[in-house]
Amino acid sequence: DAKTTQPTSMDCAEGRAANLPCNHSTISGNEYVYWYRQIHSQGPQYIIHGLKNNETNEMASLIITEDRKSSTLILPHATLRDTAVYYCIVRVAWVGRNQGGKLIFGQGTELSVKP
Amino acid sequence: SQTIHQWPATLVQPVGSPLSLECTVEGTSNPNLYWYRQAAGRGLQLLFYSVGIGQISSEVPQNLSASRPQDRQFILSSKKLLLSDSGFYLCAWSGRAGTDTQYFGPGTRLTVL
Numbered sequence: 001d002a003k004t005t006q007p008t009s010m011d012c013a014e015g016r017a018a019n020l021p022c023n024h025s026t027i028s029g030n031e032y033v034y035w036y037r038q039i040h041s042q043g044p045q046y047i048i049h050g051l052k053n054n055e056t057n058e059m060a061s062l063i064i065t066e067d068r069k070s071s072t073l074i075l076p077h078a079t080l081r082d083t084a085v086y087y088c089i090v091r092v093a094w095v096g097r098n099q100g101g102k103l104i105f106g107q108g109t110e111l112s113v114k115p
Numbered sequence: 116s117q118t119i120h121q122w123p124a125t126l127v128q129p130v131g132s133p134l135s136l137e138c139t140v141e142g143t144s145n146p147n148l149y150w151y152r153q154a155a156g157r158g159l160q161l162l163f164y165s166v167g168i169g170q171i172s173s174e175v176p177q178n179l180s181a182s183r184p185q186d187r188q189f190i191l192s193s194k195k196l197l198l199s200d201s202g203f204y205l206c207a208w209s210g211r212a213g214t215d216t217q218y219f220g221p222g223t224r225l226t227v228l
Binding site: 034041043044045049102105107 | 151156158159161164174203205207216217218219220221222224
Protein backbone atom coordinates (compact mmCIF):
# COMPACT_ATOMS: atom_id res chain seq x y z
CA ASP A 1 0.00 0.00 0.00
CA ALA A 2 1.25 3.48 -0.88
CA LYS A 3 2.36 5.90 1.77
CA THR A 4 0.44 9.11 2.39
CA THR A 5 1.59 12.47 3.71
CA GLN A 6 -0.70 14.79 5.65
CA PRO A 7 -0.13 17.97 7.65
CA THR A 8 0.14 17.27 11.36
CA SER A 9 -2.52 19.75 12.37
CA MET A 10 -4.94 22.34 11.00
CA ASP A 11 -7.39 24.86 12.38
CA CYS A 12 -10.74 25.81 10.90
CA ALA A 13 -13.36 28.34 11.95
CA GLU A 14 -16.77 26.97 12.76
CA GLY A 15 -19.13 27.26 9.78
CA ARG A 16 -16.33 27.52 7.26
CA ALA A 17 -15.18 24.80 4.89
CA ALA A 18 -12.36 22.58 6.12
CA ASN A 19 -10.01 21.46 3.36
CA LEU A 20 -7.71 18.63 4.40
CA PRO A 21 -4.93 17.77 1.93
CA CYS A 22 -3.23 14.43 1.40
CA ASN A 23 -0.29 13.56 -0.82
CA HIS A 24 0.01 10.04 -2.22
CA SER A 25 2.52 10.47 -5.00
CA THR A 26 3.32 6.75 -5.28
CA ILE A 27 -0.28 5.62 -5.63
CA SER A 28 -0.90 2.83 -8.13
CA GLY A 29 -3.68 2.68 -10.66
CA ASN A 30 -5.51 0.01 -8.70
CA GLU A 31 -5.47 1.79 -5.34
CA TYR A 32 -8.32 3.64 -3.67
CA VAL A 33 -8.05 6.71 -1.46
CA TYR A 34 -9.95 6.30 1.82
CA TRP A 35 -10.66 8.84 4.53
CA TYR A 36 -11.48 8.05 8.15
CA ARG A 37 -11.64 10.25 11.20
CA GLN A 38 -11.20 9.51 14.88
CA ILE A 39 -12.75 11.61 17.56
CA HIS A 40 -10.90 11.39 20.85
CA SER A 41 -11.28 8.00 22.57
CA GLN A 42 -13.63 6.65 19.90
CA GLY A 43 -13.20 4.15 17.09
CA PRO A 44 -12.33 5.47 13.61
CA GLN A 45 -15.31 6.54 11.54
CA TYR A 46 -15.43 5.94 7.80
CA ILE A 47 -16.01 9.14 5.82
CA ILE A 48 -15.58 8.56 2.10
CA HIS A 49 -13.44 6.86 -0.52
CA GLY A 50 -12.69 7.19 -4.24
CA LEU A 51 -10.61 5.82 -7.07
CA LYS A 52 -10.22 8.65 -9.59
CA ASN A 53 -13.49 10.55 -9.78
CA ASN A 54 -14.54 13.14 -7.24
CA GLU A 55 -16.99 11.79 -4.69
CA THR A 56 -19.56 13.39 -2.41
CA ASN A 57 -21.72 12.01 0.36
CA GLU A 58 -23.65 13.42 3.30
CA MET A 59 -20.49 13.93 5.31
CA ALA A 60 -17.90 15.27 2.90
CA SER A 61 -16.51 15.66 -0.60
CA LEU A 62 -13.37 14.05 -1.93
CA ILE A 63 -11.44 15.78 -4.67
CA ILE A 64 -8.74 13.68 -6.37
CA THR A 65 -6.31 15.35 -8.76
CA GLU A 66 -6.19 14.15 -12.33
CA ASP A 67 -2.78 12.50 -11.83
CA ARG A 68 -4.13 10.94 -8.59
CA LYS A 69 -1.03 11.97 -6.67
CA SER A 70 -2.98 14.04 -4.16
CA SER A 71 -6.46 14.52 -2.83
CA THR A 72 -8.43 16.89 -0.63
CA LEU A 73 -11.18 16.06 1.82
CA ILE A 74 -13.68 18.89 2.13
CA LEU A 75 -16.04 19.33 5.07
CA PRO A 76 -18.30 22.04 3.66
CA HIS A 77 -19.51 23.61 6.91
CA ALA A 78 -17.31 22.53 9.78
CA THR A 79 -18.81 22.27 13.26
CA LEU A 80 -17.19 21.84 16.65
CA ARG A 81 -18.09 18.14 16.46
CA ASP A 82 -15.83 17.76 13.43
CA THR A 83 -12.79 18.25 15.66
CA ALA A 84 -10.90 14.97 15.22
CA VAL A 85 -7.85 13.30 13.70
CA TYR A 86 -8.40 12.70 9.98
CA TYR A 87 -6.65 9.82 8.27
CA CYS A 88 -5.97 9.52 4.56
CA ILE A 89 -5.30 5.90 3.56
CA VAL A 90 -4.41 4.37 0.23
CA ARG A 91 -5.28 0.75 -0.25
CA VAL A 92 -5.37 -1.73 -3.08
CA ALA A 93 -8.69 -1.91 -4.90
CA TRP A 94 -8.82 -5.66 -5.17
CA VAL A 95 -7.59 -8.70 -3.36
CA GLY A 96 -8.95 -12.19 -3.70
CA ARG A 97 -12.10 -13.16 -1.88
CA ASN A 98 -11.65 -14.52 1.59
CA GLN A 99 -8.56 -12.43 2.12
CA GLY A 100 -8.25 -9.73 4.72
CA GLY A 101 -7.71 -6.16 3.66
CA LYS A 102 -5.28 -4.31 5.88
CA LEU A 103 -5.74 -0.60 6.50
CA ILE A 104 -2.46 1.18 7.17
CA PHE A 105 -3.08 4.24 9.33
CA GLY A 106 -0.48 6.98 9.44
CA GLN A 107 -0.42 9.85 11.93
CA GLY A 108 -3.23 11.78 10.28
CA THR A 109 -4.17 15.46 10.55
CA GLU A 110 -5.50 16.81 13.81
CA LEU A 111 -8.27 19.20 12.82
CA SER A 112 -9.39 21.73 15.42
CA VAL A 113 -12.63 23.55 14.66
CA LYS A 114 -12.79 26.77 16.64
CA PRO A 115 -15.81 28.94 17.48
CA SER B 116 -28.35 -1.46 9.56
CA GLN B 117 -25.14 -3.00 10.81
CA THR B 118 -23.89 -2.44 14.35
CA ILE B 119 -20.65 -3.48 15.97
CA HIS B 120 -20.27 -3.86 19.73
CA GLN B 121 -17.20 -4.19 21.90
CA TRP B 122 -16.90 -4.85 25.58
CA PRO B 123 -15.76 -3.96 28.03
CA ALA B 124 -15.28 -0.30 27.20
CA THR B 125 -12.41 0.05 29.65
CA LEU B 126 -10.32 -2.47 31.52
CA VAL B 127 -7.51 -2.28 34.05
CA GLN B 128 -5.60 -5.51 34.54
CA PRO B 129 -2.45 -6.50 36.45
CA VAL B 130 0.59 -7.85 34.64
CA GLY B 131 0.37 -11.61 34.23
CA SER B 132 -3.42 -11.77 34.33
CA PRO B 133 -5.50 -13.23 31.47
CA LEU B 134 -7.46 -11.17 28.98
CA SER B 135 -10.63 -11.64 27.00
CA LEU B 136 -12.11 -8.90 24.82
CA GLU B 137 -15.24 -9.53 22.84
CA CYS B 138 -16.58 -8.09 19.61
CA THR B 139 -19.94 -8.84 18.03
CA VAL B 140 -21.54 -7.62 14.83
CA GLU B 141 -25.25 -7.33 14.11
CA GLY B 142 -27.12 -6.88 10.86
CA THR B 143 -24.80 -8.72 8.51
CA SER B 144 -23.75 -12.27 7.72
CA ASN B 145 -20.34 -13.74 6.94
CA PRO B 146 -18.38 -10.57 7.64
CA ASN B 147 -14.62 -10.27 7.64
CA LEU B 148 -13.56 -9.33 11.16
CA TYR B 149 -10.46 -7.48 12.30
CA TRP B 150 -8.62 -6.62 15.54
CA TYR B 151 -6.46 -3.48 15.58
CA ARG B 152 -4.45 -1.95 18.40
CA GLN B 153 -3.69 1.72 18.87
CA ALA B 154 -0.77 2.26 21.22
CA ALA B 155 1.05 5.53 21.91
CA GLY B 156 0.44 8.18 19.28
CA ARG B 157 -2.30 7.81 16.72
CA GLY B 158 -1.44 4.97 14.33
CA LEU B 159 -3.43 1.74 14.29
CA GLN B 160 -1.81 -1.64 13.86
CA LEU B 161 -3.65 -4.65 12.48
CA LEU B 162 -3.29 -7.63 14.83
CA PHE B 163 -5.61 -10.31 13.45
CA TYR B 164 -8.24 -10.80 10.82
CA SER B 165 -10.75 -13.54 10.15
CA VAL B 166 -12.63 -14.46 6.99
CA GLY B 167 -14.79 -17.14 8.62
CA ILE B 168 -15.51 -19.22 11.70
CA GLY B 169 -12.32 -20.72 13.06
CA GLN B 170 -10.18 -18.95 10.44
CA ILE B 171 -7.67 -16.57 11.99
CA SER B 172 -4.74 -14.81 10.35
CA SER B 173 -2.12 -13.12 12.49
CA GLU B 174 -0.35 -10.02 11.22
CA VAL B 175 2.33 -9.67 13.87
CA PRO B 176 3.83 -12.06 16.43
CA GLN B 177 2.76 -11.11 19.91
CA ASN B 178 1.42 -12.09 23.27
CA LEU B 179 -2.17 -12.17 22.04
CA SER B 180 -4.43 -14.64 20.25
CA ALA B 181 -7.79 -14.39 18.53
CA SER B 182 -10.69 -16.74 18.01
CA ARG B 183 -13.94 -16.68 16.08
CA PRO B 184 -16.32 -19.19 17.63
CA GLN B 185 -19.38 -17.85 15.81
CA ASP B 186 -19.96 -16.06 12.52
CA ARG B 187 -20.40 -12.62 14.09
CA GLN B 188 -18.26 -12.98 17.21
CA PHE B 189 -14.55 -12.21 17.45
CA ILE B 190 -12.55 -12.62 20.65
CA LEU B 191 -9.12 -11.31 21.55
CA SER B 192 -7.30 -13.16 24.33
CA SER B 193 -4.11 -13.42 26.27
CA LYS B 194 -2.99 -15.94 28.88
CA LYS B 195 -0.62 -13.50 30.60
CA LEU B 196 -0.72 -9.78 29.98
CA LEU B 197 2.42 -7.68 29.59
CA LEU B 198 2.79 -3.96 30.27
CA SER B 199 3.28 -3.48 26.53
CA ASP B 200 -0.21 -4.86 25.87
CA SER B 201 -1.74 -1.61 27.11
CA GLY B 202 -3.57 0.29 24.42
CA PHE B 203 -6.82 0.95 22.64
CA TYR B 204 -8.20 -2.19 20.99
CA LEU B 205 -10.50 -1.80 18.05
CA CYS B 206 -12.62 -4.37 16.29
CA ALA B 207 -13.77 -3.79 12.72
CA TRP B 208 -15.92 -5.60 10.20
CA SER B 209 -16.20 -5.53 6.44
CA GLY B 210 -17.86 -7.41 3.63
CA ARG B 211 -16.28 -10.60 2.33
CA ALA B 212 -14.22 -8.93 -0.36
CA GLY B 213 -10.86 -8.01 1.08
CA THR B 214 -11.22 -4.46 -0.13
CA ASP B 215 -14.66 -3.74 1.28
CA THR B 216 -14.89 -0.72 3.56
CA GLN B 217 -14.07 -1.50 7.17
CA TYR B 218 -16.30 -0.19 9.94
CA PHE B 219 -14.96 0.13 13.44
CA GLY B 220 -16.42 -0.52 16.85
CA PRO B 221 -16.20 1.85 19.83
CA GLY B 222 -13.02 0.24 21.17
CA THR B 223 -11.75 -1.10 24.49
CA ARG B 224 -9.20 0.89 26.50
CA LEU B 225 -6.86 -1.59 28.22
CA THR B 226 -4.42 -0.52 30.89
CA VAL B 227 -1.99 -3.11 32.21
CA LEU B 228 -0.40 -2.19 35.55
